[in-house]
Amino acid sequence: MFTYLVRRLIYVLPVAVGVSIICFLLVHIAPGDPLTAIMPVDATAEEQAAMRSAYGLDKPLPVQYAIWIGKAAMGDLGKSIATGRPVADEVFTAVRNSLLLAFSASVIAFPIGLFLGFLAGYFRDTIFDRLVTAIAITGVSVPNYWLGIVLVIIFSVQLGWLPSMGAGPGGSGEWTWDYAHVRHLILPAVTLAVVPIGIVARTVRALVGDIFSMDFVQALYAKGLRHGDVLRHVVRNAAPTALSVMGLQLGYLLGGSILIETVFNWPGSGFLLSNAIFQRDLPLLQGTILILSLFFVGMNLIVDVAQAAIDPRIKRS
Amino acid sequence: MALKRLKGAALAALSVAVLASGSVQGWAAGTLRVGMTAADIPLTTGQTDQGGEGMRFMGYTVYDSLIEWDLTSADKASVLIPGLATEWSVDPDDQTKWTLKIREGVTFHDGSPFTAQDAVWNFEKLLNPDSEQYDPRQSAQGKSRIPAVASYKALDDYTLEITTTTPDATLPYQLAWILMSSKANWEAKGKNWEEVAKDPSGTGPWKLTGFVPRERAELVPNTAYWDETRIPKLDKMILMPLPEPNARTAALLSGQVDWIEAPAPDTIPALTGNGFEVVSNAYPHNWTWHLSRLDDSPWNDIRVRKAANLAIDREGLKQLLGGLAVPAKGFLPPSSQWFGNPTFDVKYDPEAAKALLAEAGYGPDKPLKVKALISPSGSGQMLPLPMNEYVQQSLAEVGIEVEFMVVEWNQMINLWRAGAADPSVDGSQSINFTYFIQDPFTGLIRHLSCDLIAPNGTNWGHYCDEEMQDLFNQIKTTFDPEAQDAVLRKTHEKFVNEALFLMVTHDVAPRAMSPKVDGFVQAQNWYQNFSGITIEE
Numbered sequence: 001m002f003t004y005l006v007r008r009l010i011y012v013l014p015v016a017v018g019v020s021i022i023c024f025l026l027v028h029i030a031p032g033d034p035l036t037a038i039m040p041v042d043a044t045a046e047e048q049a050a051m052r053s054a055y056g057l058d059k060p061l062p063v064q065y066a067i068w069i070g071k072a073a074m075g076d077l078g079k080s081i082a083t084g085r086p087v088a089d090e091v092f093t094a095v096r097n098s099l100l101l102a103f104s105a106s107v108i109a110f111p112i113g114l115f116l117g118f119l120a121g122y123f124r125d126t127i128f129d130r131l132v133t134a135i136a137i138t139g140v141s142v143p144n145y146w147l148g149i150v151l152v153i154i155f156s157v158q159l160g161w162l163p164s165m166g167a168g169p170g171g172s173g174e175w176t177w178d179y180a181h182v183r184h185l186i187l188p189a190v191t192l193a194v195v196p197i198g199i200v201a202r203t204v205r206a207l208v209g210d211i212f213s214m215d216f217v218q219a220l221y222a223k224g225l226r227h228g229d230v231l232r233h234v235v236r237n238a239a240p241t242a243l244s245v246m247g248l249q250l251g252y253l254l255g256g257s258i259l260i261e262t263v264f265n266w267p268g269s270g271f272l273l274s275n276a277i278f279q280r281d282l283p284l285l286q287g288t289i290l291i292l293s294l295f296f297v298g299m300n301l302i303v304d305v306a307q308a309a310i311d312p313r314i315k316r317s
Numbered sequence: 318m319a320l321k322r323l324k325g326a327a328l329a330a331l332s333v334a335v336l337a338s339g340s341v342q343g344w345a346a347g348t349l350r351v352g353m354t355a356a357d358i359p360l361t362t363g364q365t366d367q368g369g370e371g372m373r374f375m376g377y378t379v380y381d382s383l384i385e386w387d388l389t390s391a392d393k394a395s396v397l398i399p400g401l402a403t404e405w406s407v408d409p410d411d412q413t414k415w416t417l418k419i420r421e422g423v424t425f426h427d428g429s430p431f432t433a434q435d436a437v438w439n440f441e442k443l444l445n446p447d448s449e450q451y452d453p454r455q456s457a458q459g460k461s462r463i464p465a466v467a468s469y470k471a472l473d474d475y476t477l478e479i480t481t482t483t484p485d486a487t488l489p490y491q492l493a494w495i496l497m498s499s500k501a502n503w504e505a506k507g508k509n510w511e512e513v514a515k516d517p518s519g520t521g522p523w524k525l526t527g528f529v530p531r532e533r534a535e536l537v538p539n540t541a542y543w544d545e546t547r548i549p550k551l552d553k554m555i556l557m558p559l560p561e562p563n564a565r566t567a568a569l570l571s572g573q574v575d576w577i578e579a580p581a582p583d584t585i586p587a588l589t590g591n592g593f594e595v596v597s598n599a600y601p602h603n604w605t606w607h608l609s610r611l612d613d614s615p616w617n618d619i620r621v622r623k624a625a626n627l628a629i630d631r632e633g634l635k636q637l638l639g640g641l642a643v644p645a646k647g648f649l650p651p652s653s654q655w656f657g658n659p660t661f662d663v664k665y666d667p668e669a670a671k672a673l674l675a676e677a678g679y680g681p682d683k684p685l686k687v688k689a690l691i692s693p694s695g696s697g698q699m700l701p702l703p704m705n706e707y708v709q710q711s712l713a714e715v716g717i718e719v720e721f722m723v724v725e726w727n728q729m730i731n732l733w734r735a736g737a738a739d740p741s742v743d744g745s746q747s748i749n750f751t752y753f754i755q756d757p758f759t760g761l762i763r764h765l766s767c768d769l770i771a772p773n774g775t776n777w778g779h780y781c782d783e784e785m786q787d788l789f790n791q792i793k794t795t796f797d798p799e800a801q802d803a804v805l806r807k808t809h810e811k812f813v814n815e816a817l818f819l820m821v822t823h824d825v826a827p828r829a830m831s832p833k834v835d836g837f838v839q840a841q842n843w844y845q846n847f848s849g850i851t852i853e854e
Contacts, residue, residue: 032727038366038454041730042763042775043461048734051457082366083357084454084511085530093530149563156571164567165559171529265564267532275356275531275560280727 023289032280034081077287082279087287097172098268102253105192113200121208139198145259148191165265172267188264196249203245207238240307247303251296347552352559352577358534361517363498364455369843377844380496380519384489388846394654395842412484419475423543427518429501433471438500440469452510462494486796490756522547533557547848576830582639588829597825598839599650601755606747606819609737610780614746622816624673628715630665641827645820647813657806659813670715685717690745695726697751736771762789
């Protein structure tokens, strides 16, 4: 297991470096100018040149990359061009808020998805199976930003039960687990949970259905195992793939909630990223993408290790 | 792309669904909660960022300038009034030398007095990179606003002398940009602007008592403000960045904010149908096509320029914008003090347009083809895609075929800076770039001055005309305000009579608010006065 873990950790390094190069290049290839965010549009060419030099944007790209990655390796992601605040502070605050949202959505989505998927797989080709499949396909197909707007209209505007935006009455800096704050979390978390519910349910349904039709299940019954024991084998065989899907979904939830965070004005990494893109705030953009990709890589690593722990065949391969 | 779809879907959904919504709840207790369009709290240290909105909410609230804009009237055009300087005059013998009398008895929020030395200290903060207090962030915002300033000195505590590089009568307008921060506070914060940002100190009617970056800022009244008529009546004002228009509207409808800036036109019926008030007023903004005047540009022919201006049904466009627009009659809004009496009537007359095009050699067999640079969104651009498509259709009806080059807003700014001759604009012969046109320089001079041809300045189209240059020079050398206004009117008349732009419309700065909000007077200005506002508890 230790060797496996070390091997997987070594794989993470080139992936992280590759991600950092790609994200650096992508943000530089995009047309636009980060100075737009910090200078009046009619600033003179001379003033722009001075500012470009002050931010090191006049240096060759490889030099800029080397400086950036060198500092990033030491934990210094630089300062946002648009706000002047340290990127690390901005990103970690936003990631913390996104994690809060992503984990809340996961807590809603994964049990429901697993439960529905398992039942649908178990009762395959029954009316219940078809109902769950319909729910799952709807969940995956409905644009979640649209759903978010509909939920806001119903629960915030019409009924006035839940707030439509923000991360608490005093902002995310004062987050506590009381109702005044948690009510801000409900609508975005539910909206965000809809897609993973569908994906997890569909995956688990297919897995459980397939496993039940495998020869070894018949063999287990033939050996005289009780139904409950057979189910345990089915679950154990389905777990690695289900875990992998849930791990990836958690990664997507964290990095892929730009639209939801925009709809609900949730001060998370997606919201930060979208603002950084529009402002061409290169340090902020690079820092956010890097942290999110490292988180994604980290999630994959955790899932891989967990899979290996559950299923020894993976470790051997 | 998804964000664009989101916007469309959301506007439609909100408009339809919210019409039927019921009562609105709120919990304000003397607190006004404002949803801004900005994505972040504007820079708090003095010279603000985030454009006009930054100055509106974090500039003229927390700070003062030496000379300010009068924000008290909704009916008449906004003019300059004394701020931290009570009077100013230019030396008749040396018209580069200005003397300003500093208002006595003014203190910063930290209690330190404001003197002429503080004004000098603030100029150094922006203009002198060798000074201890030089702040690149504030300099980036402020330096380009005061190009005339060459030097400055305090003659005594309450007398400031400013010398300009050349005689420049627009200096008072330039000074209205420059906001005064406290030296004592900067020193108390370890001479560190990042620390000042968390707890700034100005002389303005509001004090910043705290902010969470990207989420909220809280302002409370400065009860010791030097102008008693502008001491805020509210207990508190909370500013929240809400860049997404639907999130802003939903926040207002659900009672999370009491006021939103720039509601999307599609949501106006839903807002007014639910008892919310939508206020708007003319202000110095325009939505035009800035035309290329390079040698090969078809816009060099005045008949073509006039024809295009006569081809647009601006009333129809106003309907498209839910009534939230002032149809252009010139480059400046008709209510501007500098509008004058142009002889060319900017109106909808397609037959006259066709006749002018025929005279210029174009017709059904030989349509005029032009290429126009536009963006799908952008600060102050109103609804650029449908509006440009409307203009395209209008022009097509008189025989002008428009091909669009569409670029994202940030890139658009670069192409605007680059100018019509730059290869990056790919032969485009116009650019749809909305303008802040509040003072003589930003309103008129910067667009057409020969010495500001892009990329050295903001004359995108490379226009250069001796008579116009002479008028610009007169503006700068006419020190009597009334006489200067007369020159400005004459200059604007030339803008219109020669149809130097495709003049389409002006924004009206709509803002929606809860019926509990009272006492707001929307000045014809980019900035506003929030002191007279009250809120029903």
